[in-house]
Amino acid sequence: MAHPQIAIFARLAKGGDTPQRVIYGQTSKLSRNMHAVRYGETRDEIYITNQFAQSVLTFRGGADGQEAPIRTIQGPKTLLENPGTLEIDEVNHEIFVPQPGSENVLVFPLTANGDVAPLRILQGGRKNGWTTARPAGGIAVDPVHKVLVVAGTLTGDEVWQSPYGNNRESLLIFDRSAKGDEKPLRVIRGPNTGMHAIRQIQIQATNGWIVVGQMTDGEIAEPEGTFIGVWSVKDKGDVPPRWKIEGKPSNGILKPRGIAFDPKHKEVITADMRLNAVVTFYFPEIF
Template identity: 35%
Template structure:
């Protein structure tokens, strides 16, 4: 495994890939050996073969008005039900597609509307045991029934000061009913709506990464409710992570992979008991 100042083993990049340089979500489907990556700036989800390399085109593209994708940021693959979940940031929605969806297809389910409380959605994941969908929302974790559709209320939430979850929690993974969350805790203040200044601001935004409340990796049980602290945590100066955003799991080796935008790096933690 890579360590230190390492070059990537392969790079998927170039115009033929249809990737943008803004990719805020990625998922790997081991059964079909495929990679899912959203292109938020083209309202698309791209599917690559697992061994893709170089300027290689995607094998499938989910894109078009029927998909109802608007700036899709996060993807999650549900291997048990062979479904792809896509969180669109700008329209506050979650669209669910069959794993092999392609083209201008309608989602099989679409969670959207004021009852959902969906806001800044980046991370999401399904727990088959409880049949719940966990969503990293604006400042909390929301739980929906996995098969929810339409304007539905979440069935539960993990939210409050004891959780430690602040502004814009980022990537989320679910493993054996445990929610792993990259709790970034940066403070993002956007003064613009599109290219128009919003009213009421007199000062430019503070540096979003200088929030003294550091981010962390937190682990909750998917049946936790309310203002509960994480059962497990990675946080502090020795961890080297400041405001983590990316999070992936390798249960077989007991490892967690974390990316941190401030450190501009990738960190591996050996935590077998977290699994």
């Protein structure tokens, strides 16, 4: 990918409609590997990470052009290692950042700025039987049902092996405020789930639906079995999604990766990495 940017389109944009604004350039502090982005309406802010510079960036909601972030979490106290994804919890005022290298999830105050220590750390690793995805995988918080959902995998000899390799084939569901060596409350994984490589995750908290972009394998140009899938925050084990939209030409997607909601219009929006496209579906079932 030759040009980092955050492009911002009108909801009804389609075809080659140009973005209404674009955040880019040296001042923006952006780089590649922006594998999650969040918008927080309460503070009207955009949240994103820079993996190479080990930072979490917050922009004004209306940021445009070569605009600097209004806050940057970066420095030795942060313990940030290679942040590629993140989640915000506007109810409890926190930012969650999964760490592939350290196999943990760091939690910061939503308004943290500069070289600040995390509020708490949820630690994975072999001794705890789970790890975060490498590179950083999807993460989502449900403040209503009080759970944290992390894309990752289980460790151990008896663990089912995805034919595409174990890494981010599992949804690990924790208590929202889990910390230290806590284990998942529930795990959704297995051949019936169809999950092999989860990318962005969003939770429709009102009804407790986890929505996942499943792209099977990033290193295959057009892999089989991709889909947008929906599970319940109460699901566990080897269960298929409650609903799914498969990645195929008739549905207009091939390799869905990003997931976002427009609750007002009951729409699910996906970013498709093979089509270099943003695709919107009417999805009233989950709203």
